[in-house]
Amino acid sequence: MRYGSISPDLFTQNRRRFVQQLPPASLAIFQSNDVMPTNADGTMAFRQNNDLFYLSGVDQEESILVLFPDAKLPQYREILFLKETSEHILVWEGYKLTKEEARAQSGVPTIMWLDSFKTVLPALMNEAENVFLNTNEHIRAVVEVETRDARFGKWLREAYPLHNYRRAAPILHHLRAIKSDEEIRLMREAANITEKAFRRLLGFVKPGVWEYEIEAELLHEFVRNRSRGPAYGSIIASGASACILHYVSNDRQCQDGDVLLLDFGAEFANYAADLSRSLPVNGKFTKRQRDVYEAVLRVMKFATAQLVPGNNIEDYHAAVGRQMEQELIRLDLLNASDVKNQDPAAPLYKKYFMHGTSHYLGLDVHDVGAKYRTFEAGMVYTCEPGIYIREEGLGIRLENDILITTGKPEDLMKNIPLEADDIERLMSSRA
Template sequence: MRYPAIDKSLFIENRSRLATLLKPHSLVILQSNDIMPTNADGSMGFRQSTDLFYLTGVDQEETILVICPNHPDEKFREVLFLRETNELIAVWEGEKLTREQGRETSGIQTVYWTHQFENIFRNIVFEAESVYLNTNEHTRNDSPVQTRDARYVIEFKERYPLHSLCRLAPLMHQLRAVKHPIEIALMQKACDITRLGFERLLKFVKPGIQEYEIEAELLHEFIRNRSKGFAYQPIIASGANACVLHYIQNSRTCNDGDVLLLDVAAEFANYGSDLTRSIPVNGRFTKRQRDVYDAVLRVFYAAKNMLVTGNLWDEYHVEVGKVMESELIGLGLITKDDIAKQDPDWPAYKKYFPHGTSHFLGLDIHDLGNKYRRFEPGNVFTCEPGIYIREEGLGIRLENNILITADGNIDLMANIPIEAEEIEYLMNR
């Protein structure tokens, strides 16, 4: 791995926290992600199941985790299965984790090879009454691809039809929403690498540059700082492209007078950061651009102040919407009459701010969490208001990553320039 070894106490504690949520005499089975094909004999880069990584720290394909806290034989209470290396694999792919390395990475003492799974598993499964299997229950999930976990649900039902099955996903949503100090440190590192990339761009961007050239500069800076690269598909949107929320072509020329919207951030050790900035291509905002920028910035600060312990997702977004209404009126984009006549399910401000203000952040960019639970210490949210004026070809969004604590919040991106004056200064010095 590019990143230094993560303290295995994180994964030991994560498994311990999970065990306290299980029914008596339970069994948990988690599978690594597949390596996805492209064409011919090609494959995509491997991305580990974030739930499996959260519980083991193992960043390798063909991995299986079994947890059975009440098993009579102590060695079967936590079992890790790894892909066994051989000379052919070592030559073509590089060696995989040894059993000892698996123990050191995860803190799990019982380690077997994946091809031994069925023989070992029979010693475990019949001692369990409730079996927790994993499925993707993220509310934004819309993938037609069947995961390894999903295939195993079908397989398990066929082989062991009389066991009682339970959903692991709600427990993982509960656990992963509250970040451990080690996780927060890894996310801070991702944010710090992102800062280096953004500061590099402030010296690089000028009229005539291509959006993809900016992407290349960022990737260079991220990788040279031990990141695997972008935490998500980068959005580098100049001019009217900034009004397309998920613009990823990054193929246009950045012209004099454009505002460039950058939704770009690095990952580190599989943990993500999520930054958005909007900068003037020529180094100076016009008056209209600055007015819109400052309006978004005021909404950002107001929303950030609401990301505190005890607040509730839907209530938070309603209050942010009220602040945005006021700013849009001030910009002459909507009127009080528009608000009086608005559809409550699609308020007037949504014409210019159609997305939510925040989402959970962690191992996944839209991380696991439950919107119906009140905010609590250890939650990490994005804060990302924006105003998109399609008729003017102007889109501005600002985004930082906010850690909630018992007595307020901490901005993990506080050291990344966000004030318009500072951005203009850094672009022109």
Template sequence: MRHQPISSELFVANRARLTAQLLPNSLAIVHANDVLPTNADGSLKIFPNADLFYLSGIEQEESILLLYPDAYEPKHREVLFLREPTERLQIWEGKKLTQEAAVAKSGIQNVRWLSEFPRALRDCMLSADQAYLNQNEHRFANTTVETRDSRFVKQCREDFPLQSFRRLAPLLHQLRTVKSKPELTLIQEAIRITQAGFDRVLEFVKPGVSEFEVEAELAHEFIRQRGAFAYTPIIAAGDNACGLHYTDNDQICRDGELLLLDVGSNYANYNADMTRTIPVNGRFTPRQREVYDAVLRVMNASIEGAVVGKHYRDWNHESQLMMNEELLSLGLLTKEDVAKHTRDEPACRKYFMHGLGHPLGLDVHDVAPEDAPFADGWVITVEPGIYLPEEGFAVRLENDVLITADGPVDLMREIPVEAEHIESVIADAAVTV
């Protein structure tokens, strides 16, 4: 755990919000993620399960949370199961949570070892009227690899065939979409670290540096401030930026090129997501500048349009209509092209082919109910772009925005984005070198 301790009050409140949504006499079970293998006897560092962390603050492998608020036995109402920190385990893998430490982190008073889980599960299953089981139900999830949750669902159906099972994910999606004040504080810290990394890059970038050197500058700044990359960074110079998810980051940044940076820091499992496009030599060409300003206008207008009650599909369509007009002014679309625009076949698709943004939180592409309108407490990204492979560059800009009843709040408003500001910071850095 690199991040500073988080008050267990956050997780106590999250559990209370969930249990209030459960049907009477129900239990819910949430597992940690698998530790994934690499090659030979290697394994990746565990990636904490977002739902387990949201409900408990626990980031340790093989952990299980059982919630049964209406249980007759008080000891079954809220139980956290952990690997027992034996001497051998800690010699080979390092320190593991003690029961006392887990209580302090989670606010869960009943912490037991994993060896006790099968009996507790049977007792609760035979008493409950229904059981909520969890799975990754993100719309774009890659489900080719069987997960710990999936194996558990299969086992439960075999062991308790007459039990009534329900989906936990829809409830958690609704709850996780609305961020509490402590969650917003963690997201803002991730954004602050991201800004520090970007400031460092503005002082570093010049013709001749490599994309991976830029990535290293960001890694240095993120790690030294208790952060980490929220996702694999995109450091794309020139026409590399026209590949939406280019991550090779192995080319040279050349004089006259633009450098697209799609990066964000993770802090305490909460994420920032930022995109900036900067001139490698410190000055935009006239053509680069007019494309840049067009994207910036769409981003700013889309931030203003992110209001309570609006549906994503309508917000996204508004951005496409704005982008049509910008592309018309840039000479990239004709009036005839714009006249043919439909929601299914937007005129701007050739140059702006992706969605305008996504929810942000414990996942970079965070969970949210698909058909729900924006609500007070949502955090979303706003990321329009124009991609011109024929001209050898692309511009994408992205800020993170909090939706409130009083209007949208740009959480990245302090991070340089105006073209003049970008050029000024780079110029000042060059003078001080």
């Protein structure tokens, strides 16, 4: 693992908190993600199932975690099944975990090879009444490929139809929403790597460079700092492309006078950073560009201050929307009288700011968690207002990652340049 070791206490505590939510006689089974094919004999890079990683710290394919706190035999209360290595696998695929390494990495006391899973399973099912299975229940998920979890769940229900099958996802959504100190440490490192990449760009962006060249600079900085790479598809959107919210083609040449919208973040130890910045390609904002930039920044500062315990996403977004209305009126994009008489169900600001201001962040960029849960200390949210003026070919978005604490919100990206003056100064000092 290029990201180094993580304390197994993190995963031990995660498992402890998970099993505390189970009713008596409950068995929970988690599968790793598949190695996904491309074409011919090609495969995509492996990415572990985040729930299995959260509970075990194992970043290896063909792994199964079993949790059965009420098992009669103590060695069956936590079991990690791993693919057994061989000389052939070592030569063709590389190194795999030994039992001792897996035990040290995960804190799981019982490690077995994968081929013993179906031998052990009948004894576990004989004692269990409830079986918790994992599924992707993210509110925005569109799942068209049958996952390893789904295939296993289908087989298990056919083989053991009389058990009471339950959903593990709601428990994990509740737990994963609150980040531990160790998780925050990993997320800080993801943010630090993202900062290094952004500062690299301040000396690179200029008229004539291509968006994909900028993307290459990001990738270089990520990987050289022990990141596996981007936490999501990087958005490098110059000029009018900045008004396309999920622009990822990154194939346009940056022109003098453009504003470049950047939305990217490093992944570190499977945890994500998520940053947005808007740069003048030539190093100097026009008056109009700066006015829009400052308006977005004021909304961002207002919104960040609302990320406190006791608030909730509906009230938060409503307050941010009202703040954005005032900024759009100042920019002559909205009329105050029209705003006063607007349909509350279709606010006018949505023409220029059509997405949400914040989302959970963690192992997933759009991390799991109950949408309407009251804000609590330990949650991490993005804060990312934007203004997109298609008729002017101008889109500006600013985004930092915010940790909710018992006091003021903590900006995990506070060291990344944000003020327009700082951006211009740093770009002007490039070689």
